[in-house]
Amino acid sequence: MNEPLAERLRPKNLDDYISQTHLVGKNGALTKQIKQGLIPSMIFWGPPGIGKTTLANIIASESGRPFYTLSAISSGVKDVRDVIEKAKTSGGLFTTKNPILFIDEIHRFSKSQQDSLLQAVEKGWVTLIGATTENPSFEVIPALLSRCQVYILNSFSKNDLEALLRRAIEKDEAISKKKVKLKETEALLRLSGGDARKLLNIFELIVNSETSDNITITNEAVLQKVQNNTVRYDKTGEQHYDIISAFIKSIRGSDPNAAVYWLARMIEGGEEVKFIARRLLILASEDIGNANPTALIMANNTFQAVSTIGHPESRIILSQCTTYLACSPKSNASYDAINKAQQLVKTTGDLTVPLHIRNAPTKLMKELGYGEDYKYAHSYENNFAEQEFLPEEIKNTTFYNPGNNSREKVQRDFLKQRWKDKYKY
Numbered sequence: 386m387n388e389p390l391a392e393r394l395r396p397k398n399l400d401d402y403i404s405q406t407h408l409v410g411k412n413g414a415l416t417k418q419i420k421q422g423l424i425p426s427m428i429f430w431g432p433p434g435i436g437k438t439t440l441a442n443i444i445a446s447e448s449g450r451p452f453y454t455l456s457a458i459s460s461g462v463k464d465v466r467d468v469i470e471k472a473k474t475s476g477g478l479f480t481t482k483n484p485i486l487f488i489d490e491i492h493r494f495s496k497s498q499q500d501s502l503l504q505a506v507e508k509g510w511v512t513l514i515g516a517t518t519e520n521p522s523f524e525v526i527p528a529l530l531s532r533c534q535v536y537i538l539n540s541f542s543k544n545d546l547e548a549l550l551r552r553a554i555e556k557d558e559a560i561s562k563k564k565v566k567l568k569e570t571e572a573l574l575r576l577s578g579g580d581a582r583k584l585l586n587i588f589e590l591i592v593n594s595e596t597s598d599n600i601t602i603t604n605e606a607v608l609q610k611v612q613n614n615t616v617r618y619d620k621t622g623e624q625h626y627d628i629i630s631a632f633i634k635s636i637r638g639s640d641p642n643a644a645v646y647w648l649a650r651m652i653e654g655g656e657e658v659k660f661i662a663r664r665l666l667i668l669a670s671e672d673i674g675n676a677n678p679t680a681l682i683m684a685n686n687t688f689q690a691v692s693t694i695g696h697p698e699s700r701i702i703l704s705q706c707t708t709y710l711a712c713s714p715k716s717n718a719s720y721d722a723i724n725k726a727q728q729l730v731k732t733t734g735d736l737t738v739p740l741h742i743r744n745a746p747t748k749l750m751k752e753l754g755y756g757e758d759y760k761y762a763h764s765y766e767n768n769f770a771e772q773e774f775l776p777e778e779i780k781n782t783t784f785y786n787p788g789n790n791s792r793e794k795v796q797r798d799f800l801k802q803r804w805k806d807k808y809k810y
Contacts, residue, residue, distance in 0.1 A: 390589035391582040393557055394549070395439050402443060403552075404545045405436065405538055414536065415444075422448040426506050426513040428491065428521050428530070431538030434580030437516035440538075441487040444514065451484035453511075457493035462501045469505045484511050491515035492524035499526045506532045523663065540579045546570075549581055550588060560589070563598040572604035576611055578625070587611055625656075629664060632707075636665075637672045641711035648700075648707050658699045662688040665706050676716035676790040683709055716788030725784045736776035769803050783808050 396402045399409050399419065408415045418424055424444060429437040445452035453468045472484040486505070488494070505511045506529070513533060517524060521535055541549075547570055554565045573591075577584035591610055592600055628650050635643035651661060662684070669684035687706040691699035745755035760770035773780055787793035787800070800808065 389586060390553060390557060390560070391585040394553055394585060396436075396443065397446065399443055399447065402436065402440065403548055404541050405440065408536055408538070409440065419444055419447050422450075424448055424450070424485070424512050425534050426511075426532055427534040427536055428515040428517060428525065429536055429538050430517050430519075430521055432540055432579060433518055434577075434582040434584075435538050435541055436581065437538055438487070438489060441485065441514045441516065445485045445487075448485075450512070452487065453484055454487040454489070457488055457490040457498070460488075460498075462498050465498060465501045469502075469510060472505070472511045483509055485514055486511040487514045487516070489516050490518070492517040492519040492521070496526055499529050503528055503532070519657070519660065520663070523659065541581055543570075543574060546574055546577070546579070546581065546584055549585065553585060553588060560592055563592065563600060565592060566601045568601050569604045569607075570602070572607040572611075573602070576607065628654075629661075632661075633664060633668055636668055636707060636711045637715065639711055639713075639715065641708040644707050644711045645704055648703060652696075652700050652703070658691045658696055658703065659688065661703055662691045662706075665703070665710060669710060671720045672715055672717055673710060673713050674716045674719040674788075675793050675796060676714040676788055677792065680710055680713050714790040714792070716790055716793055718786055718788045718793060722785040729779060729782065729784075733779060736778055739773060739776065741772070742774060767803075771804070771807065781807055 399416070402409060405413075407413060409419070410416065429440065431437060441454075442452065451472065453472055455464060455468060468486060472486060486502075488502075491499075502513060506513050515521075515525070515533070521530060525533075547567075550567055550570065550573070553560050554567065555561060573584060573587060576587055587607070588602075591602065591607055594610055628647055632644060632647035632651065635647055648661070652658075666681075666684040666688050669680040673680040683706055687702055690702045694702065740754045741756065741758045743750070743755040745751045750756075760772050762768050762770055764770075775782060787797040
């Protein structure tokens with residue numbers, strides 16, 4: 386049996402599909418649409434091996450539509466146009482039966498390749514389903530993104546992955562003939578990094594390596610048979626997350642040497658440079674913020690630069706940004722402020738906007754008191770007039786607490802001078 390276990394166990398319908406209940410469960414966002422055959426163009430975003438391709442196949446099957454598939458790794462503009470022409474003739478003009486075009490790793494398509502899809506999606510010649518492991522906001526052109534719904538697929542839980550293993554033991558034609566006991570699963574789950582395809586491939590390797598038909602799966606047996614250290618850097622597995630975590634924590638901890646080391650590990654392992662640059666962009670705001678506002682400008686310019694230049698020269702730009710951020714003063718005051726504010730919004734709901742700071746574009750609104758008694762700051766000394774800007778129920782609440790660094794000390798002094806009696810700084 387040459388077909389891999391992951392392929393043999395690929396679900397054929399929604400009843401056999403494990404996980405993603407928020408999309409295809411009883412009350413899932415897509416469940417009703419699939420049953421009715423009213424499928425919008427969409428993009429599935431999530432880590433590898435969580436069922437994006439499988440779900441696309443199931444949607445096509447259950448809605449009774451022709452199914453075409455392309456891989457962004459090996460397809461060009463000509464391939465896209467050829468498939469669209471075939472789809473137009475096979476699907477006709479009936480919007481409920483137009484073919485589905487599935488594009489795996491759509492984030493690897495260039496702008497011109499993505500442009501070639503626009504008319505087909507706009508005219509309804511095809512229903513596009515794209516799959517990506519990268520944030521579509523960065524990797525999919527706005528014109529195409531606006532024509533698609535984006536659905537996030539979540540990583541498999543431990544229960545989901547163990548259910549897949551049990552399904553293999555009970556239902557796979559080859560493995561079910563053996564007596565396989567699943568005693569321990571931690572090693573299998575760790576080595577797979579949450580990737581179901583990888584999990585099943587490792588599991589099959591373990592089972593096939595045994596000469597006896599009585600097989601007990603233990604952590605020790607798995608680790609003995611799988612050479613985990615043969616891969617220097619797995620872009621889609623556990624090391625991907627461990628090393629980016631080490632990278633971020635090294636910068637946050639102001640250690641440029643460790644940060645550059647982990648950067649080198651990612652570069653040598655073939656990590657996507659834009660992924661690294663995006664993380665630097667987030668860190669510049671989350672961990673440095675107003676302690677050094679230039680850090681965000683530096684990180685944003687780094688993202689733009691590596692997007693233009695690419696590998697291998699982008700490594701120099703990434704190194705410059707990494708060392709700059711590591712050597713920068715740190716503050717998470719802005720990050721804390723939005724977290725506190727969002728938490729309060731969740732607990733207090735939609736509080737009324739004070740009348741004096743409401744907009745009053747109509748005569749009726751002015752008669753109702755909208756904007757009345759508002760003090761225009763620039764009409765007062767030092768461009769400041771003390772007044773209330775928060776809803777009455779939460780007045781005097783402090784969200785932003787400037788950090789203990791030279792730049793934010795200036796902000797703290799400024800706020801103390803302005804808000805002597807209202808906020809505590």
